[in-house]
Amino acid sequence: EDQVTQSPEALRLQEGESSSLNCSYTVSGLRGLFWYRQDPGKGPEFLFTLYSAGEEKEKERLKATLTKKESFLHITAPKPEDSATYLCAVQASIDYGQNFVFGPGTRLSVLP
């Protein structure tokens, strides 16, 4: 069964204090790993897709990396507006329907 875990469950950072969020997965052949940001009262908003180990994607203060068992979302010099829940999801390549399985998320708070 495809599974996704995320750590830590919650993270509090001071503005400017860089850190990383972890997403560990087990999947029967990875078709894609997706990172989303979710603000309170909103639906998840797409950030990145990673397809193969070694791949990296960047957007502003965020950088996502991928290995064969996990992905990291690195946040460099975060600002209070980066506060949100960050979700990762995997899509299995052998799953006919190619369902997306989501992790429980990491709640990030960036204090000014």
Place this chain on the structure above:
Amino acid sequence: DARVTQTPRHKVTEMGQEVTMRCQPILGHNTVFWYRQTMMQGLELLAYFRNRAPLDDSGMPKDRFSAEMPDATLATLKIQPSEPRDSAVYFCASGLVGGQYNSPLHFGNGTRLTVT
């Protein structure tokens, strides 16, 4: 920017009542997903459709939940009768998925359901 639209945004109802949630996926997307989100369980898959045909609804309690896609612009999720344990936020998401497609999912802003 194209968006997934969900209605209503909030619904408060009494136990035993029927609830219908609606979703307008992004035009051109071939797959529509229904997820339920709670603090305890996170995002749980309820059902999904490819080209309007149901692919998997194993996440839904069959006796009370039903999902349909009467046309390409409308997906519905119905609960009858509703129970307090159904209280959650229900999300619809759409994407181009399957075959050569590999797009991310785009989510609506959800329907927050409270059953008293």
